[in-house]
Amino acid sequence: MQPSESERPERYSPAEIEPKWQARWDADDALYAAEPHDSGKPKFYCLEMLPYPSGQLHIGHVRNYSIGDALARFMWMRGYNVLHPMGWDAFGLPAENAALKNNTPPREWTLKNIAAMKVQMRRLGLSYDWAGTEVTTCLPEYYRWNQWFFLKMVEQGLAYRKSSKVNWCPDCATVLANEQVVGGCCWRHEETLVEQRELEQWFLRITKYADELLDGLDKMPGWPEKVRTMQRNWIGRSEGAHVDFRVAGMANTPAITVFTTRVDTIFGATSIQLAPEHALVKEWVKTDAALAQAVDEMTAQQKVARETGDIGNIEKHGVSTGKQAVNPFNGEMLPIWVANYILADYGTGAIMSVPGHDERDFEFAQKYGLGVKRVIAPNVDTDELALPYIGEEEAVLVDSGEWTGEACLEAQEKMARFAEEHGFGKKTTTYRLKDWGVSRQRYWGTPIPMVYCKEHGCVPVPESELPVLLPETIVITQEGGSPLGKVPEFVNTTCPVCGGPARRETDTMDTFVDSSWYFYRYADAKNSAAPFDSEKVNYWFPIDQYIGGVEHAILHLIYSRYWTKVMRDLGMVKHDEPAERMFTQGMVIRNGAKMSKSKGNVVSPDDMIDRFGVDATRMYALFAAPPDRDLEWQEEGVAGVSRFVARVYRLTSKFAPVVVQMEGGAHGDEIAASAFAGQTPAGAKLLRTLHQTIAKITEDFSGRWHFNTCIAAIMILVNEIQANETAMDAGEISPATIAEVFKTLVLLMAPFAPFVAAELWEQMGGTGVLFRQPWPVADAELARESEVEIPVQMNGKLVVVVKIAADSDEEAMKREAMADEKLIARLEGKTIVKIIVVKGKMINFVVR
Ligand SMILES: [Zn+2]
Numbered sequence: 141m142q143p144s145e146s147e148r149p150e151r152y153s154p155a156e157i158e159p160k161w162q163a164r165w166d167a168d169d170a171l172y173a174a175e176p177h178d179s180g181k182p183k184f185y186c187l188e189m190l191p192y193p194s195g196q197l198h199i200g201h202v203r204n205y206s207i208g209d210a211l212a213r214f215m216w217m218r219g220y221n222v223l224h225p226m227g228w229d230a231f232g233l234p235a236e237n238a239a240l241k242n243n244t245p246p247r248e249w250t251l252k253n254i255a256a257m258k259v260q261m262r263r264l265g266l267s268y269d270w271a272g273t274e275v276t277t278c279l280p281e282y283y284r285w286n287q288w289f290f291l292k293m294v295e296q297g298l299a300y301r302k303s304s305k306v307n308w309c310p311d312c313a314t315v316l317a318n319e320q321v322v323g324g325c326c327w328r329h330e331e332t333l334v335e336q337r338e339l340e341q342w343f344l345r346i347t348k349y350a351d352e353l354l355d356g357l358d359k360m361p362g363w364p365e366k367v368r369t370m371q372r373n374w375i376g377r378s379e380g381a382h383v384d385f386r387v388a389g390m391a392n393t394p395a396i397t398v399f400t401t402r403v404d405t406i407f408g409a410t411s412i413q414l415a416p417e418h419a420l421v422k423e424w425v426k427t428d429a430a431l432a433q434a435v436d437e438m439t440a441q442q443k444v445a446r447e448t449g450d451i452g453n454i455e456k457h458g459v460s461t462g463k464q465a466v467n468p469f470n471g472e473m474l475p476i477w478v479a480n481y482i483l484a485d486y487g488t489g490a491i492m493s494v495p496g497h498d499e500r501d502f503e504f505a506q507k508y509g510l511g512v513k514r515v516i517a518p519n520v521d522t523d524e525l526a527l528p529y530i531g532e533e534e535a536v537l538v539d540s541g542e543w544t545g546e547a548c549l550e551a552q553e554k555m556a557r558f559a560e561e562h563g564f565g566k567k568t569t570t571y572r573l574k575d576w577g578v579s580r581q582r583y584w585g586t587p588i589p590m591v592y593c594k595e596h597g598c599v600p601v602p603e604s605e606l607p608v609l610l611p612e613t614i615v616i617t618q619e620g621g622s623p624l625g626k627v628p629e630f631v632n633t634t635c636p637v638c639g640g641p642a643r644r645e646t647d648t649m650d651t652f653v654d655s656s657w658y659f660y661r662y663a664d665a666k667n668s669a670a671p672f673d674s675e676k677v678n679y680w681f682p683i684d685q686y687i688g689g690v691e692h693a694i695l696h697l698i699y700s701r702y703w704t705k706v707m708r709d710l711g712m713v714k715h716d717e718p719a720e721r722m723f724t725q726g727m728v729i730r731n732g733a734k735m736s737k738s739k740g741n742v743v744s745p746d747d748m749i750d751r752f753g754v755d756a757t758r759m760y761a762l763f764a765a766p767p768d769r770d771l772e773w774q775e776e777g778v779a780g781v782s783r784f785v786a787r788v789y790r791l792t793s794k795f796a797p798v799v800v801q802m803e804g805g806a807h808g809d810e811i812a813a814s815a816f817a818g819q820t821p822a823g824a825k826l827l828r829t830l831h832q833t834i835a836k837i838t839e840d841f842s843g844r845w846h847f848n849t850c851i852a853a854i855m856i857l858v859n860e861i862q863a864n865e866t867a868m869d870a871g872e873i874s875p876a877t878i879a880e881v882f883k884t885l886v887l888l889m890a891p892f893a894p895f896v897a898a899e900l901w902e903q904m905g906g907t908g909v910l911f912r913q914p915w916p917v918a919d920a921e922l923a924r925e926s927e928v929e930i931p932v933q934m935n936g937k938l939v940v941v942v943k944i945a946a947d948s949d950e951e952a953m954k955r956e957a958m959a960d961e962k963l964i965a966r967l968e969g970k971t972i973v974k975i976i977v978v979k980g981k982m983i984n985f986v987v988r
């Protein structure tokens with residue numbers, strides 16, 4: 141059985157194995173192709189977030205894709221029809237910056253980067269259906285459908301134009317969405333303060349779906365709670381009431397509408413606070429120079445606080461306007477103030493200040509000597525109560541006229557209704573979520589398909605004229621608005637209504653438009669008549685597993701949920717949410733920090749592959765930490781995994797001839813499990829470990845995804861195999877068992893280390909594509925432990941752990957325990973009062 145020295149297989153060499161298999165896989169476009177949607181098979185849509193084509197994969201990509209690839213291969217082996225696509229999020233600013241720097245057109249730069257990254261991805265052996273699915277968002281075949289969707293949204297009133305204050309990054313020279321402002325700075329330029337500018341912009345009406353986007357989060361158990369919480373906060377729904385306060389003695393002045401979540405505390409209001417930019421304040425400063433100056437100062441303070449992202453912690457200042465408002469519930473006169481912590485664009489830009497029951501109002505009232513009133517309390521008879529007191533569910537109203545004694549929550553309802561009945565207010569809901577501003581004054585994006593005619597105003601480009609092509613050659617400068625505005629051939633067009641001269645819209649779309657629906661296009665990437673065929677999409681969707689970074693929890697993952705709802709309402713898809721399950725992998729860090737060029741701690745995937753091979757690099761990325769945690773990259777770790785793979789290779793190669801002789805080669809049938817009968821004790825133990833490993837990995841793939849412990853389990857199995865090597869050589873383990881062990885080992889390795897697994901499968905005479913072989917099935921009988929460890933206690937304290945047969949009954953357990961010498965010694969001179977036995981778990985001797 142022992143191969144002679146000359147027959148012994150060569151050493152493990154990923155540099156030979158991996159290119160050989162890559163070449164074979166690359167030559168076969170059908171290898172990873174999904175079967176048609178009407179194949180009748182159960183489907184599995186496995187999706188990793190598409191990369192921005194920077195030109196270089198980083199090690200974080202390798203981790204993300206290794207998770208998805210392992211899952212896709214596993215699902216194929218389980219018999220599913222798997223869609224495993226990949227594409228490029230190819231529009232965006234870096235291409236323009238590179239154009240400025242290197243004088244390369246953005247398109248050329250982008251396509252070159254895509255080609256380079258595709259080489260890296262192929263080298264990694266990732267199982268993408270390139271031929272069938274590849275989507276490149278900067279190509280007209282794709283972005284024409286962005287334009288098509290935009291026109292649909294214009295038709296539906298979901299896309300509209302308005303002038304508004306926008307976030308402006310001077311470095312990007314473009315508008316940023318609120319979501320792209322991080323702590324007052326640009327999300328791409330962490331040091332650049334974002335400015336506020338007034339501009340005409342296109343918006344998508346995401347707020348129409350605010351409630352659905354929020355309520356849907358409760359019905360998405362397959363999404364991480366962390367992501368759902370971030371989305372809830374971002375949408376920021378608060379229930380409350382609008383109440384109108386008349387301005388005393390000024391009959392022609394409109395009433396001040398405040399938004400409050402606690403109308404039940406309105407009897408405790410002691411002032412009204414307006415934002416510096418409130419319409420009334422703008423009016424009043426015209427005739428009050430002192431007020432004007434104070435308001436200017438507060439506006440400036442707000443601007444600074446906004447720009448530094450500190451608006452929540454702004455040092456509170458205010459000034460009285462000298463005017464008074466009337467509380468409509470009790471007729472009380474309240475002074476009207478202007479305060480720098482009230483924002484014009486949040487709620488109505490006006491609040492009622494209730495210092496007795498609000499921390500912020502209390503702080504302000506203390507500073508300016510405004511009154512503090514107690515109008516709610518734990519119960520009507522409460523005598524003393526420290527203010528501010530923020531009770532709600534457990535509190536009742538006091539000193540609140542006819543409402544005194546009402547529970548707060550009920551009073552909120554009743555008082556809002558009362559205000560509505562009397563014409564000075566109503567129940568209302570506000571949101572933090574704002575409509576999505578999609579206009580960008582940049583070149584490298586989807587042109588917005590609208591034209592401006594003197595006669596007919598803003599007119600949509602007819603669907604039949606799509607795509608509005610982005611000119612390919614262009615001089616990019618960073619000044620003076622959109623680069624497209626400087627291309628006369630682009631700008632000058634004719635009005636679709638009158639045929640007269642018209643100008644094209646020169647803004648392009650936010651690149652988050654591209655990523656909002658790209659995964660639908662994957663299901664029908666070649667369609668030239670529509671974004672996709674609904675039948676195909678309805679088969680593949682929702683995505684079964686989406687995998688990506690948690691940094692996309694709010695932007696991309698909210699926008700794509702919105703897009704799905706729009707498409708549903710257009711009758712294009714049947715589902716409400718794009719993805720059934722979402723997984724957010726942790727970051728790859730090194731020396732305790734996020735990798736960055738400036739820190740000099742970047743790990744290059746190519747370097748790892750050159751030194752250790754793809755299989756070891758990928759396996760390490762899965763093994764070194766649970767996939768949802770951060771992973772500290774350590775080269776010694778990759779080297780260790782590489783040695784492990786080499787060991788698998790040596791052992792399997794050595795015994796491959798046994799498999800070939802045994803069954804004429806490995807083949808696609810399910811592997812027959814050997815039985816314990818006739819095995820040596822070591823052989824039986826090996827079989828047990830084998831089946832336990834199958835069970836563990838199978839279970840982990842369907843839920844916990846602790847690939848780190850899966851790979852650890854394979855390592856234990858391989859140790860066990862190695863411990864039996866001599867027995868195998870000596871013929872003490874049957875050829876059938878040897879064949880079962882090695883075939884199963886290779887199948888278990890296939891999702892994690894596809895190259896070496898394919899190579900070994902071939903050496904064992906395996907036919908067919910490895911990852912289309914049936915996944916091994918654990919035999920429960922073989923997997924069951926023959927012995928279990930039972931803790932033996934005396935009066936609840938551990939004395940000893942004994943090993944007994946797993947199927948021992950209670951009497952047998954007692955017998956085994958009482959035969960233990962350590963226990964015998966401890967029991968000496970004591971009286972056993974009772975013996976508590978939990979079958980298969982523990983024994984406790986209660987003694988005196
Ligand atoms: Zn910027």
Ligand SMILES: [Zn+2]
Nearest residue numbers: 593596635638
């Ligand atoms: Zn016209």
